[in-house]
Amino acid sequence: MEPGIISLAGGNPDLTALPLNELGQAASRLISAQGAEVLQYGAGSGILPLREELAQLMSTAGVASGPEDILITAGSQLGIELVTAMLCDPGDVILAEAPTYVGAISTFMGLEVAVEHVMCDEDGLIPAELERRITELRAAGRIVKALYTIPNFNNPSGITLSAERRPIIAQICRDAGITVIEDDPYGLVRFEGEHIPAIRSFDDSVIYLGSMSKIFSPGIRIGWLTAPAAVRERLQLLSESAVIHASMLSQHLALAYLRDFDWRATLSKTIDRYRERADALLRALPAALPAGSTWTGPSGGFFVWATLPDGVSADELFDLAVEEGVVFIPGSGFFADGSGARNLRFSFSLEAPDRIREGLVRLGRATARLSSR
């Protein structure tokens, strides 16, 4: 047995393809030549040339935003918080995929906003379910303010909202007077198929959240959002109240990376790694999970989401898996309503294929012990 715990738990990107020496030199030049700007206070909106680069970057997702529509955030997590604070009062409802990002649930709950889930299938949010939930919640007197969705390679499910459904989801929300919060950190991390236009491409009132975390670096904490002008302005005031602005050093490094490096080639190398790892995981899962389990087959992102058969507990499997030397994340954290007891999230972003295979051998042992109980 290989030593050490094998982690299929975290959502860290693989940074090994980054040209660290060149990035270091870029940072050095930024500080020595532009230190008076890079180390000083900056504008609440973020620096203009980075907003210009991001506007261009979003065209891959079919989002037609100018730099004036963009607010650079101190990470996309802050975008979620600012938008929620702007839209919601305590007790209001935000709809979200079942399951959804644990960090968003935590932000919503911190602001005393209730999360209500919408059922998904292999094509993502089910439009009829979205309509049903809105009607049902409103009939019960609840105030539904927004739909929070991760349409590409959802965290944790790995599921992508189909192209056909995107304009329909936009239309349902527009008709219901509900703001769509489109969180898209993984959209460019696609290892199969073509890019699908963002929901934002069908409706300019959608608030679209982007992130440098999965295409460059999460450590610099740079995200952005694009929203209608009046909304963007209110969000900027909230951002200034919270953090004044995102790190200027981080913004300038992100700008240098997008402008002066062949970042798409670097990302492509990293995506090749993710594809291999996802393959390794998906091939090994049938032998590792209890018979009757099912799982998603993502074409991008970091995660595979598994569902155990009736009566099998993800928490119990987790405890045994830890003993065997492999970890994943049990599913209940990805729901606000207590479900997820038979679910687990595997991340394939960080471990090499051999380690993933070894991890699933260990998981297989845990499964065998669970079955023999």
Added chain:
Amino acid sequence: MEPGIISLAGGNPDLTALPLNELGQAASRLISAQGAEVLQYGAGSGILPLREELAQLMSTAGVASGPEDILITAGSQLGIELVTAMLCDPGDVILAEAPTYVGAISTFMGLEVAVEHVMCDEDGLIPAELERRITELRAAGRIVKALYTIPNFNNPSGITLSAERRPIIAQICRDAGITVIEDDPYGLVRFEGEHIPAIRSFDDSVIYLGSMSKIFSPGIRIGWLTAPAAVRERLQLLSESAVIHASMLSQHLALAYLRDFDWRATLSKTIDRYRERADALLRALPAALPAGSTWTGPSGGFFVWATLPDGVSADELFDLAVEEGVVFIPGSGFFADGSGARNLRFSFSLEAPDRIREGLVRLGRATARLSSR
């Protein structure tokens, strides 16, 4: 007349003494040698070696905190927001100096927390006034949760809370069950006299906020707070919900600066500049402001606060000053209660003495025009 507007408005630190080439090289080394850490997700508490440096740094202020008591924030502004969100419900009251930091007022109001001012004299908060306000507000059914104070070189007043009053203020708040939020971005920027122990040094329940902005760089957005363990833990969860963590690159650069550079010598050079500029401002003010004006004489920080005689409007003077080519900030923004109409804040942190003198010649012309109306 010299060209261009002379700004005595902003609160930007002077960064010209920073060793930019060496800092650039430090950043380069960080990324090339430790990029896998510096560009990756990090701990919600902030990196340990930086917390160790900050614990040591706070000993100048008499604060005995270990690294485990410290939370690194994405700027001290975020510290204000997190603490307010933790302590207050909408409608609660936070007491603050009259006048106080405009960014804090904006954060409080954004969270629907009411700001009530406490009168100050040249020694800062008046203890009897603090007691009177607490009693008065509570008698009126208001819920008073905290005292927000900038005890050293207050922004905007430049006033420092005297050493004698600090334990008294701590005691009054302890007795009243009110949390002290001690915001100390300027404490180390002292150009006259001895350092005075922080309020936190008299009472471990005080939440102390520190900042790298005035001793190193505001652009990297690194602050910190120190609080009792249970409180610090709650604040960390709120910080994770808001931003996950402060930029790792910024944290590592701040660490390198505190650990590997003679930052106290650099700060000392910068403080010499601030002293000269404050002198230039204070010498020129008598001839520039209307007869009967008064102003503070700070021994540190960035600001001088002036009060115009009865019947003279700071806004009117401001409009004329802009026409003459000099700007400052009219006082009303630094109060939550509509006062400040006869006040103005001058910053001496960024312009050279000659420019300050020229600025005040221009202000003198504006004053003359105002008087002749």
